[in-house]
Amino acid sequence: MSGFGAGTVLAPLPVLVPIIGAAGTLMAGRRARAQRVIVVAALVAVVAICAALLYHVDRNGTIALAVGGWGTSDAAMGPLGITLVVDRLSALMLVVSSIVLLAVVVYAIGQGIRDADERQPVSIFMPTYLALAAGVCMAFLAGDLFNLFVGFEVLLSASYVLLTIGASAERVRAGIGYVMVSLLSSLIFLCGIAVVYAATGTLNLAALAVRLETLSTGTRTAIFAVLLVAFGIKAAVFPLSAWLPDAYPTAPAPVTAVFAGILTKVGIYAIIRSHTLLFPDAGLDRVLLVAALLTMIIGILGAIAQGDTRRLLSFTLVSHIGFMVFGVALSNLAGMSGAIYYVVHHIIVQTTLFLVLGLIERQGGASTLRRLGGLAANPLLAFVYLVPALNLGGIPPFSGFIGKVALLQAGAVDGSVLAWVLVAGGVLTSLLTLYVVARVWTQAFWRPRADAPEGELVAAHPPALLDGPENAQDAAFARRDDVDRMPAGMVSPTLALVGVGMALTVLAGPIFGYSQRAAIDVLDRREYIAAVLSGLDAGRKVQVQP
Numbered sequence: 001m002s003g004f005g006a007g008t009v010l011a012p013l014p015v016l017v018p019i020i021g022a023a024g025t026l027m028a029g030r031r032a033r034a035q036r037v038i039v040v041a042a043l044v045a046v047v048a049i050c051a052a053l054l055y056h057v058d059r060n061g062t063i064a065l066a067v068g069g070w071g072t073s074d075a076a077m078g079p080l081g082i083t084l085v086v087d088r089l090s091a092l093m094l095v096v097s098s099i100v101l102l103a104v105v106v107y108a109i110g111q112g113i114r115d116a117d118e119r120q121p122v123s124i125f126m127p128t129y130l131a132l133a134a135g136v137c138m139a140f141l142a143g144d145l146f147n148l149f150v151g152f153e154v155l156l157s158a159s160y161v162l163l164t165i166g167a168s169a170e171r172v173r174a175g176i177g178y179v180m181v182s183l184l185s186s187l188i189f190l191c192g193i194a195v196v197y198a199a200t201g202t203l204n205l206a207a208l209a210v211r212l213e214t215l216s217t218g219t220r221t222a223i224f225a226v227l228l229v230a231f232g233i234k235a236a237v238f239p240l241s242a243w244l245p246d247a248y249p250t251a252p253a254p255v256t257a258v259f260a261g262i263l264t265k266v267g268i269y270a271i272i273r274s275h276t277l278l279f280p281d282a283g284l285d286r287v288l289l290v291a292a293l294l295t296m297i298i299g300i301l302g303a304i305a306q307g308d309t310r311r312l313l314s315f316t317l318v319s320h321i322g323f324m325v326f327g328v329a330l331s332n333l334a335g336m337s338g339a340i341y342y343v344v345h346h347i348i349v350q351t352t353l354f355l356v357l358g359l360i361e362r363q364g365g366a367s368t369l370r371r372l373g374g375l376a377a378n379p380l381l382a383f384v385y386l387v388p389a390l391n392l393g394g395i396p397p398f399s400g401f402i403g404k405v406a407l408l409q410a411g412a413v414d415g416s417v418l419a420w421v422l423v424a425g426g427v428l429t430s431l432l433t434l435y436v437v438a439r440v441w442t443q444a445f446w447r448p449r450a451d452a453p454e455g456e457l458v459a460a461h462p463p464a465l466l467d468g469p470e471n472a473q474d475a476a477f478a479r480r481d482d483v484d485r486m487p488a489g490m491v492s493p494t495l496a497l498v499g500v501g502m503a504l505t506v507l508a509g510p511i512f513g514y515s516q517r518a519a520i521d522v523l524d525r526r527e528y529i530a531a532v533l534s535g536l537d538a539g540r541k542v543q544v545q546p
Contacts (some may be wrong), residue, residue, distance in 0.1 A: 008065045010056070013049045014094055014137035017042050022130035023437030035126040036109050042130060043102040046137070050094040053086050058514065062087040062521070062531040064143065064206075083143030083204055087528055089340065093269055096344050097140070098349050099276045099500060100261050101133050103493040107355055108254035114219030124163065132158035132258070139266050143532060145193050145203040147217050148270065152189070152234065156182050159263065161245065162255045171250045178247040181233060189230035195223055202305055206532035209277050217283065224279040228288075231274065235267025237325055238295040241318045245302065248317075249310030253358025256310065260317050265343055268324050272339070275328055276522040288329035289418050296429040303436045309357055309367050309444070313350070316392065316436060319429055320346055326422050327407050330414050336519035338406030344397040345391070345504055352388040352470045352497040359384065359486050359494060360444065369440065373449035381486065382445055384494050389441065391501055393434035399504035404430055404513070453497035500529015 021042030027033040040318055046426060067082040086094075108125070135155025142148040160182075197203055199219060200211035206290035212220055232239045244264075248256050275282075299319025306312040324346070327339025357367065363381055364372045376382045391398040404426060411423040521527060 008063055010049055011063055011065045011086050011141065012067065013418070014046050014053075014098070015134050015141065017045050017049065018130040020135035020138065022127040022134070025126040025130065030123045032123070034458075035486065039105055039108075039126045039130055040052070040102070043098065043105060043133065046133065047095070047098045047102055048099045050091065050137075054088075054091040054095050057086055057088055057091045058517070063528050064531040073191050075249045082147055083206075083532060084141045085143035085205070085532060086141065087531075088514065088521050089269075092340070092344065092514065092518055093140045093265070094137060096347050097136050097262050097265075098133075099256065100347055100497070101129075101136070103350065103497050104254045104258045104261075104355070105129060106493040107257070107358070107490050108252075110487045110492070111252075111254065111358065112487075124161065128158050128456050131155075132162065136262055136266060140269060143205055145196060145205065146207070148185070149189055149193060152266070153186060155263065155266065156186070159259065163251050163259075165252065165255070174247050174250040177243060181243040183248075185230050185233035188226060188233070192223065192226040194231055195226060205273070205277055206529040208514055208527050210533075212278055217281070220279055221282045221284065224274065224282040224284060225273050228271065228284065231267050231270040232291070233265070233267075235271060235322055235325075236264050236295075236318050237267075237291050238298050238318070238322070239291075239294065241321070242298070244318055245311050245314040248314045249308065252317065253354065253361065255350045255359070257354035260314070260354050261347045262323060263348055264317065268321065268328075268343060271325070272328055272336075272522060275331075276336070277525050277528060278332070280523075280525075282338070285329045285331055286418060288325055290421055292322045292325035292329055293422055293425045294322075295319065295325060296425050300429050300436065304432065307369050308325055309360065309369060309372075309440060310354075312369075312436060312440065313357065316433060319433065320350070320392070321406055322429070323404065323426060326426065327410060330410050330419065331523075332410060332414065333516070333519055333523060334413050335407065336523060337512065337516045338403060338410050340518050341399075341406060341515040342403035344511070344515070345403045348497060348501045349388045349391050349400065352384075352494065352501060352510075353392065353488075355494045355497065356381075356385045356388065358488060362486050362490070364444070364449075369443045369543035370453045372444040373451060374446045375443075376445040378486075380491065384491070384498055385445065386441065388501055389437035391505075393437050394430040397505055399501065399508060402505070402508050406512070425445040479519065492538065 021038050022044075024038045025035045028038060053063070060493055063086040065084045066080075067084060069081075105126075108129075132155050135151050135153070135158060137151075138154060139148055139151030142151050160175060160179055163178055164171045167479075193203065196208065199215060200208055202208060202211060212223075215223075229240070233243075238245045248259050275288075296319050299315050299317075299322065303315035303319060305313050306315060320342075323342050324339050327335040328339075329335070329341065359381055360372070360375060361367050363378055364375055366372055375385075391400045394400040394404045401476065408423050411419040411426070
């Protein structure tokens with residue numbers, strides 16, 4: 001539906017509400033309580049709006065809104081100006097991301113926002129965080145390539161600030177690398193946009209689906225390859241993933257959690273959208289399958305080699321991106337359904353685990369396995385780690401198992417040799433993931449602290465023994481006077497996300513059914529194109545894959 005109605009009224013609000021909230025937090029200045037009320041109220045409103053959009057599009061179909069009401073006589077050009085589109089996929093991504101954004105900001109408030117560093121400027125955190133939320137929502141709503149680029153840049157600009165907040169030497173070093181990689185990705189994306197516009201004369205996604213059909217197969221493949229490199233960097237697909245394990249672990253726990261849960265999935269969303277809507281027959285599925293396999297295996301092998309829990313989880317994050325790319329590259333309904341469900345699962349579970357790491361650092365005073373032990377003495381902490389860890393490892397009946405089985409079945413349905421290799425790689429990666437999370441459990445939780453090789457360093461709180469950049473995080477915690485305390489404001493949102501992760505299992509039938517309907521939408525492009533182009537002949541003439 002593209003006419004004026006409840007859906008079109010709601011469509012711009014996931015972007016507008018955080019922007020207005022960011023302005024309000026800036027006006028509040030250094031009044032921390034007012035900032036917290038504004039940011040929580042804004043994100044609660046965004047969750048409600050996104051849930052309403054999901055309900056609306058699932059019942060009534062795709063919503064398209066041409067901001068400004070500009071018309072055009074050439075239907076294949078699409079609407080002029082900014083086009084916002086909400087279909088089942090984008091609505092689902094909006095809902096899950098908004099839930100995570102709300103939970104993480106509540107966690108940050110409970111933590112006091114500072115993470116083992118009293119120099120962090122609290123007053124800039126809230127407006128920057130809301131700007132990040134606006135950028136994420138803008139990327140999911142964008143109906144043209146340029147505004148997808150703008151959404152990326154808004155969230156990346158905010159992430160630069162959040163990553164380096166506190167300006168410690170370690171964070172600045174990591175931030176420089178992150179900024180350079182992000183700028184390279186953005187430059188490649190911008191070059192891709194220029195090539196697309198030169199070849200077709202439009203950037204509207206629905207119109208591009210029409211126009212790209214007139215280009216030669218080689219030209220379409222070349223354009224898709226450029227965009228795929230840009231999106232692959234953002235999604236941390238191997239071999240474009242080396243930046244992530246160095247960048248994410250240095251940030252405060254809430255920032256790392258929201259980065260790990262959402263930012264890479266924006267890249268996956270862009271890959272899904274471009275592959276299915278613009279380049280369904282570009283001929284790069286085999287390349288994506290190989291990239292998915294390497295991402296799985298190399299990522300999990302990197303995790304096995306880590307002794308720091310943050311870097312360990314960062315490598316598992318990279319590894320499980322491979323499962324999502326696997327489902328997308330299969331280009332069939334079963335694979336796309338599994339990929340969409342797995343994206344939802346991974347956003348929730350990976351965010352939860354990084355929040356748990358913040359609790360571990362508070363309780364144990366360290367993030368390095370050689371300095372941790374005895375955490376099972378806190379049954380609540382043990383519970384909030386064990387449930388999402390088993391979920392990530394794919395233990396039945398959790399959602400991780402359901403998503404992986406769906407993807408492995410899709411690979412079996414494909415039946416090609418490469419698909420079967422991916423099935424074997426997926427099974428191996430799942431087993432190794434279980435080994436990694438079990439190692440964290442046995443070393444950080446099960447063994448006594450006295451048996452940890454360096455447990456006495458943190459236990460005695462001797463910051464002088466923890467000098468050096470490799471020990472910066474643990475040294476900062478050793479200097480704090482609130483180690484061994486887990487504030488309720490940190491525990492409550494973590495428990496809430498554990499509950500959401502369990503709901504993905506309890507409600508797996510309806511959620512997977514929705515994922516299947518979303519997969520049908522993205523594989524059959526006609527509804528999306530017709531909604532944007534107002535059902536004109538140009539939208540109906542597009543040849544779509546079944």
